[in-house]
Amino acid sequence: MGNNKVDTIKDYVNNNQTGNKDASAESFPDYEYAVTGICIGCGKCLYVCPADCIVHDGVPYYIDASKCRSCGNCREVCPVGAVSML
Numbered sequence: 001m002g003n004n005k006v007d008t009i010k011d012y013v014n015n016n017q018t019g020n021k022d023a024s025a026e027s028f029p030d031y032e033y034a035v036t037g038i039c040i041g042c043g044k045c046l047y048v049c050p051a052d053c054i055v056h057d058g059v060p061y062y063i064d065a066s067k068c069r070s071c072g073n074c075r076e077v078c079p080v081g082a083v084s085m086l
Contacts, residue, residue, distance in 0.1 A: 031070040032086040035060045039082040045074035 039060030053067035075083040
């Protein structure tokens with residue numbers, strides 16, 4: 001594991017990744033996701049999002065729907081189940 005929180009999260013994602021960070025938008029169904037109030041701000045979702053659509057300027061984070069590709073990577077990696085499909 002890494003020496004700081006960011007390295008630790010990157011190591012976790014690299015060892016436990018469930019999604020495809022390089023996938024194209026056409027690969028996924030048209031779902032919409034939202035981060036709920038139980039978000040703990042761990043940052044794991046930030047490293048698996050291929051669209052860089054998770055905004056982290058406070059907790060809970062939120063998803064910019066205009067950028068989201070609906071891949072579901074964030075939902076899969078969230079340790080507390082804070083990401084919901086709408």
